[in-house]
Amino acid sequence: MLQFSTVDKRYPDGHEALKQVSFSLERGEMAFLTGHSGAGKSTLLKLIMLMERATRGQVIVGGQNLSAIHRRQIPYFRRHVGVVFQNHRLLFDRSVYDNVALPLEVAGSNPREIGKRVRAALDKVGLLSKEKLTPIQLSGGEQQRIGIARAVVNKPPLLLADEPTGNLDPALSQEIMKLFADFNRVGVTVLIASHDLELISQMPYRVIELNQGRIVDPGYSD
Amino acid sequence: MSSKRPASPVKKKVASGAQASGPSSALKGYFSNHLKVSKLSFKEQTDRPVATLLTCSVIGIALVLPTLLMILLSNIHAANFDWDGSAQITLFLEQKVTSKEAVELTRKLENRVDVSRIEFLDKDKALDDFKTQFQLESVVDFLDQNPLPHALLVTPSSTLKGVPAIEQLMQQLEALPEVESGLLDALWIQRLKSITSFLERVVVLIALMLALAVLLILGNTIRLAIENRKEEIAVLKLVGGTRPFVCRPFLYMGMLYGLGGSLIAVILTHIVLAILYAPIEALALSYQSNFNLKGLGFDSTLLLIVFGTALGWLGAWLAVRRHLDEIEPT
Numbered sequence: 001m002l003q004f005s006t007v008d009k010r011y012p013d014g015h016e017a018l019k020q021v022s023f024s025l026e027r028g029e030m031a032f033l034t035g036h037s038g039a040g041k042s043t044l045l046k047l048i049m050l051m052e053r054a055t056r057g058q059v060i061v062g063g064q065n066l067s068a069i070h071r072r073q074i075p076y077f078r079r080h081v082g083v084v085f086q087n088h089r090l091l092f093d094r095s096v097y098d099n100v101a102l103p104l105e106v107a108g109s110n111p112r113e114i115g116k117r118v119r120a121a122l123d124k125v126g127l128l129s130k131e132k133l134t135p136i137q138l139s140g141g142e143q144q145r146i147g148i149a150r151a152v153v154n155k156p157p158l159l160l161a162d163e164p165t166g167n168l169d170p171a172l173s174q175e176i177m178k179l180f181a182d183f184n185r186v187g188v189t190v191l192i193a194s195h196d197l198e199l200i201s202q203m204p205y206r207v208i209e210l211n212q213g214r215i216v217d218p219g220y221s222d
Numbered sequence: 223m224s225s226k227r228p229a230s231p232v233k234k235k236v237a238s239g240a241q242a243s244g245p246s247s248a249l250k251g252y253f254s255n256h257l258k259v260s261k262l263s264f265k266e267q268t269d270r271p272v273a274t275l276l277t278c279s280v281i282g283i284a285l286v287l288p289t290l291l292m293i294l295l296s297n298i299h300a301a302n303f304d305w306d307g308s309a310q311i312t313l314f315l316e317q318k319v320t321s322k323e324a325v326e327l328t329r330k331l332e333n334r335v336d337v338s339r340i341e342f343l344d345k346d347k348a349l350d351d352f353k354t355q356f357q358l359e360s361v362v363d364f365l366d367q368n369p370l371p372h373a374l375l376v377t378p379s380s381t382l383k384g385v386p387a388i389e390q391l392m393q394q395l396e397a398l399p400e401v402e403s404g405l406l407d408a409l410w411i412q413r414l415k416s417i418t419s420f421l422e423r424v425v426v427l428i429a430l431m432l433a434l435a436v437l438l439i440l441g442n443t444i445r446l447a448i449e450n451r452k453e454e455i456a457v458l459k460l461v462g463g464t465r466p467f468v469c470r471p472f473l474y475m476g477m478l479y480g481l482g483g484s485l486i487a488v489i490l491t492h493i494v495l496a497i498l499y500a501p502i503e504a505l506a507l508s509y510q511s512n513f514n515l516k517g518l519g520f521d522s523t524l525l526l527i528v529f530g531t532a533l534g535w536l537g538a539w540l541a542v543r544r545h546l547d548e549i550e551p552t
Contacts, residue, residue, distance in 0.1 A: 076462065076464075078459075079462035089456075091457060102457065102463075105251075106462050107251075109247075113251075
């Protein structure tokens, strides 16, 4: 599903965020990506989302070599990757329903289809009753769950999360992680960047450790 | 809390995904998005009535000036058309031509298709008129012989359009043996024509400059709107919004500003014409002209609205082109 081969990422200011990164993730696998802040976790996720391009090496997602994807094709590629952000990046000027519907709207789905899928996604994260509220009326944990609903609403085969529990207390964090595990159980490949080692250690998943842009522990596979 | 299974199994291939539905449903989605976006843009603008009205008014005022000048031009053209028919050729006959010969010539010329009317001016009568009109009896009496020739006043047929055709007729008439020379009373028409074509250029230049101003105003308004919705744009790009999708709300916004502006321009034009109507009527009357002020017709109104809306779209498009690519999700 996901394959990095000797990937370097150097930013224009000279900072080398990733050095010789190689690892792969099987279809249906779930893994954590850990490391101190600045270790390159976010950069690695950005490469998968094509928010950044690798300086050297290859990133292959679902059999597609990302360096071969033209700028104009990026939107279509992104529709197959769900992303959850630490600050969830919800739009506060529209309802929960509209926020979750965004990925379907940009893909041009028809309104009936959108209604069905949005409610299914909200149901999965347990917030079906809040569809008419705006995100600001929700708690931090609920906002993050809306972010997750938005990431999975178009059923992407790959789900990425960047510090999804960064702002949440341990109990809520655990709930969120359980949600990711649920999606993984139905076949979604999940990669979560997190530095919450205590939480990660409680879960039976592979842990890939980054340090100063290098993989110091690839977890059990590779 | 959510151990429920998803509605259908997650697709395993990257190549397939969100668009599992057929082409007709995709088309439906496309149009429903257009409808939704246009409604949202409209709502957004009516939610801030003062700012929107101000922007529309600026555009409207910029559109009024060239519109009024166009109306002025089309009125001059219409008036010109009438005056073309009033151009007259005066033919002075040779001194040796007698009254009888002159009357004969008059009859002959009357049959020409390109002549609508012809009037014979007898030289003796002309001299009498000259005497009485200018009170020069003593001077005229002093002459032992009438120095004036017989003259014919020729009104060209209205089928002759434009000064060159009338000039051609005059040349043909001048070639007649009885005719000594001709005079075309059309210089002033030509002058008016040059003034009109000069005015046309002025109108085009002013219209171009004001259109540019409208583009700049709109560009700036749209740029601010883009600035205000940076986060939204970034999120749309992240969830797979294509460039046209992300641009769409701003293009609708520009079109609505243009539409509002041109509606204001239509209203302002009617107000200005209503104010000008009475003095123009009075002026026309003083020239004993049955000149009628032509206002903003249905066609021109439609044209103005389409043009204004298109201009709004173009302004938004330019702004979007320049500023939207700068916003990338980080």
